[in-house]
Amino acid sequence: MASNTPSPEAPFDAFGGGAAPAAPGTEWNPTEDTLRAQNRSGGRHRVVKQRSNFARSSTVLGVGVIAAVGAGGLATAQEKPPVAISLPDLPDLHLPDAHDLPGVGDLLPDEASADTASDADLVAAEARSNPNPLTAATYTTPDDEQGGTAERATQAATGTADAGEALRARILQQAEQQQASADAAEKAAAEKAAAEKAAAEAAAKAEAAEKAAAEAKAKAEAEAKAKAEEEARAKAEAERLAQLAASYSMPLSSYSLSATYMQSGSMWSSGYHTGLDFAAPTGTPLKAVHGATVKSAGWSGSYGYRIVLELEDGTEVWYCHLSSMTVGVGQTVGTGETIGRVGATGNVTGAHLHMEVHTPGGSGIDPAEWLRSKGLSL
Template sequence: MASNLPAPEGIDIQEPPTAGAWGEWNPTEDSVRPVRGKHRVAKQRGGLARSSTVLGVGVIAAVGAGGIATAQDRPQVAISLPSLPSLPDLVTGDKSPQGEGGSGSQGSADERAGIVALQSVQGADAGEALRNRILQQAESQQDAADAKARADAEQAAQQAAAQEAKDKLETARKAAEEAKAQAEAKAAEEAAAKAAEAKAEQARLAKPAGTYSLPTSAYTLTSHYGDSGSMWSSGQHTGLDFAAPTGTPAKAVAAGKITSAGWSGAYGYRIVLELPDGTEIWYCHLSSMSVTSGAVGAGETIGRVGATGNVTGPHLHLEVRKGGSTMDPLAWLESKGLNV
């Protein structure tokens, strides 16, 4: 059975010289008439455009498929494909021949249009890809800037916390130093107050009460008048003992005159002070004598405490005698207003 399909543009189909199942086919002017009109380039979903050349190849494939379907009844047909121009030739509009029997000018224009459309689609896709890449870079840069801002904020917070801790530590240290200084100042003030009080007490004790004064200072009373013991020749103590370190000043209890000063056996070095009313004050066991004669005033130093004579340690043995008889020195001193 003979086919009435016109031959595709640009394709030369040759029948075998012998008649087959189809019979003899003689091409005529109508059968070989070129296809009129322009091939349209349709935009596919994948973003690709087909040119007239692609459509031509599709027709060839269809014809080949039909031939395979009727291979039992039809003889083999020799198909020759025209040489296709290269892509630069299509883009630049090269009007080289499209093969035997082809329409070079019209085919080149259509192909260029397809190439331009394909390039437009590819350019749009490239622009979209570039836009997406720019957006990704901008997003990456923004993420990096946000991360850096967070890191800077964390570092600033850490530095602020460290500075705050340092300030608190410095404040605590200053507070501790201030408290220590206050405590030391208070202790020094209390010590000075106590020293002043002790000094005032000593001055008060040493100061004559009226016209009378204590015989010495910084002392301890050890033996009183009338105490009994084998240490005294009479069996009883005849004076009042003021135990004090050697060298402690011995003072006149009242104004008077020195009537005797020197060594006196068991009394050691002794000074006798006679008061205006005839009362005698004996200073015994002295280590030294500052005044040995003449008038003296109340509170004046006349000798130094010692341990000479019959003693067991340094002390001032004070006796009060009137009319040759001894009397209690403690009672006499207190009667003069002295706090012994």
């Protein structure tokens, strides 16, 4: 069976360095010297430095760690310290210098800063440009870890101090608020107590004033009532006396009082006067003071001629020292009727009417008061 054998091909210049093709059937095995010679023989081409596979792998690994932390909770990931990812030093891999590779050195930049910049620096720059904690990885070195630990300790101490100061300020603020509330409550209670006391005092004063006014009113009403009652009694008495006066009469129309009741003197055998004397000329008519019955009419010793009228209630009225009598015993007389005349008979010193008033029991009373009680004026 025929087979198609591939024709020998020139070695593939993967780096574009322009190396001479190897002879057919030989293996192209570049060495460090050949690479340097080739690099010196050919011109360098400037290209933008690309990230190495190790840098990209590290970035992916860091992103995976941050993503894992984010999956557990963003708050937890933020509280934990950055994840340290260590990369092996490139010289330990015994790789040739990139500047010595055929067709590569010419493409690298000449700046020392660019030649010495590590892939970790590029990844760190990218991480700083991307602040998202879920897509950024942190690369730390032992020195960085030690410095970071000290810095975190300082920050923790500072944060603790700040938290303590904030707590103290909050406690003081709460205490001040509570004190202010207590002061306000105490002030309100004092004001309320003062208001209640003032209201109680005002109510007590008002009650006392009202009580005093009520007492004064009651007293005034009582006085007015008493006065009205007194006036009513006086009016009733006046009416009664007016009625009595209509039925009673004075014994003489014209007279003068010459002796009063119980007046003392040697002229009377008892040492005092037992009646009321009306001085008048002999022959002056005498009238019956009220309707009555003639109980006696005649001579009575020292009284001279005497007429005794007995009223309906048993009261006796004596008319003494008469000059003449016009009525007899048992006769009924009316008020104002003439029953005799003034004289000077008996034990007298001149013409007059000696009048006495005796109660139904026989006791003598003041004739002037008795006449006044009947509404008569002397």
